[in-house]
Amino acid sequence: GAVVSQHPSRVICKSGTSVKIECRSLDFQATTMFWYRQFPKQSLMLMATSNEGSKATYEQGVEKDKFLINHASLTLSTLTVTSAHPEDSSFYICSAPGQGYNSPLHFGNGTRLTVT
């Protein structure tokens, strides 16, 4: 089955630094990936759609200069949280549709970011 791998699973960084999170489709290619953010005991909020070879599409209210997305290849998308602040602490999850028409969305295991 389609596997989405996310790295790192946990990261702690100091306020003002930047953090990069990787999302890989292990056994399939993904021209599109999605990045979600989830606060404790809350739902998943779509942040942006990552498009291979072109710019990401951000949801309303998401700062594109703060959350940099790069989809450099058909199997890798990265999310960089720039100049992180404590309020950026959250669970970030990526997802990708599997191969084939109308394939379901598969999620990675998420990255727990803590900004101190």
Add this chain to the structure above:
Amino acid sequence: GENVEQHPSTLSVQEGDSAVIKCTYSDSASNYFPWYKQELGKGPQLIIDIRSNVGEKKDQRIAVTLNKTAKHFSLHITETQPEDSAVYFCAANSPSGGYNKLIFGAGTRLAVHP
């Protein structure tokens, strides 16, 4: 845009009982409705999905029903087991964003007691 509401927020059942979670959506153009199970500290896992051309789908102890007219869909888990305990999310696709751009409900925390 699409909005998905989910109820209840918490659900507690005894092992062997059934559990039902209900969701409503706002955009009548939505045509894909998956359900995900999320365990603590992990990403969501797809457990079942249904498309708008079908009214019901079943997979062993799990079933989903869809009422397009009323714009609501439900997850039914029969013969619940302790390992079913998790947070369950319903979702609907955002028609303007394609099939896989999903909008999630708020989630239901299911606890199955032995």
